[in-house]
Amino acid sequence: MGKIFLVTSREYITRVRKKTFIVMTILTPLLMMGLLVGTIWFSTQKGERKSILVIEDGNRLSKFFSDNEELDFEFSSQEGSGDEELALKSHYGLLKIPEFDLRDPKGFEFTSEQNPSLDLVKTMERQIEGGIKELRLKESGLTRGFLDSLEANVTLRTFNVSGGSEKESHAGVSFGIGYVAAFLIYLFVFIYSAQVMRGIIEEKTSRVVEVIISSVKPFELMLGKVLGVAGVGLTQLMIWIVLGLLFSTLGVGFLSPDMDAVQMNPQQQQMAEMADLPWISALLDFPVFTFLFSFLFFFLGGYLMYSALFAAIGSAVDAETDSQQFMLPITIPLIMAIVALAPVLNNPQGPLAFWLSIIPLTSPVIMVARIPFGVEWWELCLSMLLLIGGFLFTIWIGSRIYRIGILMHGSKVNYRILARWLFKSY
Amino acid sequence: MISIKNVSKSYGDTRALKDFSLEIPEGGIMGLLGPNGAGKSTLIRILTQIIEKDSGEIIYKGQTLDHSHIGRFGYLPEERGLYKKMKVGEELIYLARLKGLSSGEATEKAINWVKKLDLKDWWNHKVIDLSKGMQQKIQFIATVVHEPSVLILDEPFSGFDPLNAGVVRDLILELKKSGVTILLSTHRMESVEELCDRIVLINKSKKVLEGDKQQLKDSYKENKFRIRIKGNGIGVLEGIDHQLVEDSGLESEYLIKPRTEQLASSLLKSISEKVDLVAFKEELPSVDQIFKQVVNQSNHG
Structure with a gap:
């Protein structure tokens, strides 16, 4: 135990003292914030207005067209339009509206020199559809006022029943927190496991490993390294949580006046609807302690599981470039978890969400994403138990390969050799 | 001190040590010799408990060798290695603590050694900033x-x-003097000649020779003598197998081998009657010669 502690503290201290650690710890949240602020800033900036020349004889449909933030419409008849190429010099594009049947409208064309964006095409389609709707409305004898009077706007407030008490649930908040947390776990597991691997390769190539394992058992050295890097990860996490809270408090104050002007995508709209309800109550209802505890647990569990496998790879190869072929199969479950994240968040109680949050290889990412929506306690316990079993198993595998791998130099290793190391008592 | 009894070790299908036994007495320097791939590294790694033996047993001071003895062993591997980015002082303290020393003891002893080898000014430098020779010294410390x-x-x-x-x-001789038992594996025969008290020779995963260096030399000697005489000696060494080594004109040197086994003193007497003798010495085989002879024999036998 004492030796594991010595190894752990060396790993921890040498890493935390490095300039790159200090710089990255401070820079990463700044970069993230910068990215976020930058994205929001750019999305609030309006693009250059584009002028569209609408060519229609008789102005039947185009009279319903209206300019908006992005588009200016000019109108022309078939004869007045003249040379198409000339018209494209002074306009972004030409929208041609032929004679069409109101029952079966088709034959609309758009010509431009650049490829139009999907947004632009959609906007023009909406303009045309709007016009057709107006025309049909008129034909059926209904008025716009009557139609508007049919519209209704309702906001549904959702509640969870748990333990006899009813709680208001906030799908938007849960979605956001789940998404960010799952992504962080994915990143951390990846980054820190790779650090373990790199450290082991370094020890192996610098040959210091032979000196060390004449003093400690290979397993102690491996575990010490894994735990030391885990400590570095936790330290970094704590610093980021503190910095994150600080910046988000500052950031929200700075950004909120502009928020109204932001063009919202459906997800943001959902969030904004939630804003109708008091945000603070949403956050107060949020199971903070369960969540924080689970986040730390799944971060550590996931990291321990993957880092042991990465350690095995590091011990088996002579250089980092050789590690690629072994890394792919190990990282596939992690990548799968990230790919499955969106469907899981959309249906956090579905079978996909359930199974991926139970299976240890994907559970760290997926369970953390599910927790904000509320998870049955037995599911959480089962997932945690299986994760513990999972990392004990991978640490066993890792140490079997590690104890032999670190002493092997110059021999090309393949899966069959790894399997032999695993099962034979070398 | 250390008894190695019938130790065997295989890597997959390759046998590295077979039924190997050896007594390493306390104190003194034992030379571990053998061609490349003979099994020396395996023996060393088993003694340092880096790898486990398949069978057999090792007794250290009356106890079965286990991890509790690790602090009593010091190991300098052929492929040297240190944490290059650690500071000299920190690294030495770390390695000493891994061997079971307390922080205070480790610091004190590391400082003493660094002073002894004139590396005190480098205590706070990173290992990578040291010259190769200095790094080697740090490794020795x-x-x-x-x-x-x-x-x-x-x-x-x-x-x-x-x-x-x-x-x-x-330093090695000083450590020997202070009672440390030293196992020295090397291909440099002059070091073996100079430093070792005993020799063990491994070939093809087996022990082929072991014993006190001087006794081994005696037992492998071929009853040859090296003489130096005045003049060229032509015609005077009749009746004795002789071989000219050097002829400087004034003096000449011969290796002679009497046909019958006889005492050096009587040989000296009979020769000195015939020639003007300058020097007379019994010719003992070098460790190198014994090594080659034994390895060749075991390869062809």
Whole structure:
């Protein structure tokens, strides 16, 4: 135990003292914030207005067209339009509206020199559809006022029943927190496991490993390294949580006046609807302690599981470039978890969400994403138990390969050799 | 001190040590010799408990060797390695603490050694900033800083210039004098001649020769004598097998081998009657010669 502690503290201290650690710890949240602020800033900036020349004889449909933030419409008849190429010099594009049947409208064309964006095409389609709707409305004898009077706007407030008490649930908040947390776990597991691997390769190539394992058992050295890097990860996490809270408090104050002007995508709209309800109550209802505890647990569990496998790879190869072929199969479950994240968040109680949050290889990412929506306690316990079993198993595998791998130099290793190391008592 | 009894070790289908037994007495320097791939490294790694033996047993001071003895061993591997980005002082303290020393002891002993080898000014420098020779010295300190009773040195002189090799040799002799048992594995026969008290020779995963260096030399001698005489000696060595080694005109040197086994004193007497003798010495085989002879025999037998 004492030796594991010595190894752990060396790993921890040498890493935390490095300039790159200090710089990255401070820079990463700044970069993230910068990215976020930058994205929001750019999305609030309006693009250059584009002028569209609408060519229609008789102005039947185009009279319903209206300019908006992005588009200016000019109108022309078939004869007045003249040379198409000339018209494209002074306009972004030409929208041609032929004679069409109101029952079966088709034959609309758009010509431009650049490829139009999907947004632009959609906007023009909406303009045309709007016009057709107006025309049909008129034909059926209904008025716009009557139609508007049919519209209704309702906001549904959702509640969870748990333990006899009813709680208001906030799908938007849960979605956001789940998404960010799952992504962080994915990143951390990846980054820190790779650090373990790199450290082991370094020890192996610098040959210091032979000196060390004449003093400690290979397993102690491996575990010490894994735990030391885990400590570095936790330290970094704590610093980021503190910095994150600080910046988000500052950031929200700075950004909120502009928020109204932001063009919202459906997800943001959902969030904004939630804003109708008091945000603070949403956050107060949020199971903070369960969540924080689970986040730390799944971060550590996931990291321990993957880092042991990465350690095995590091011990088996002579250089980092050789590690690629072994890394792919190990990282596939992690990548799968990230790919499955969106469907899981959309249906956090579905079978996909359930199974991926139970299976240890994907559970760290997926369970953390599910927790904000509320998870049955037995599911959480089962997932945690299986994760513990999972990392004990991978640490066993890792140490079997590690104890032999670190002493092997110059021999090309393949899966069959790894399997032999695993099962034979070398 | 250490009894190795019937130790065997295989890697997959390759046999590295077969039924190997050896007694390493306390104190003194034992030379571990053998061609490449004979099994020396495997033996060393089993003694340092880096790998496990398949069968057999090792007794250290009356107890079965286990991890509790690790602090009593010091090991200098052939492939040297240190954490290059650690500071010299921190690294030495870390390695000493891994051997079981307390923080205070480790610091004190590391400082003493660094002073002894004139590396005190480098205490706070990173290992990577040191010259190769200095790094080797640090590595040597790391091997002995915890004051082991058994020292296993694998090619200790490689990487040192002649001056520093001399420093290391003196340190080894000093450690021997203080009672440390030393196992020295090397291909440099002159080091074996100079330093070793006993020799063990491994070939093809088996022990082929073991014993006191001087006794081995005696038992492998071929009843040859080296003589130096005035003049060229032509015609005077009739009746004795002789071979001219050097003829400088004034003096000449011969290797002679009497046809019958006889005492050196009577041989000396009979020769000195015939020639003007300058020097007379019994010709003993070098360790190198014994090595080659035994390895060749075991390869062809």
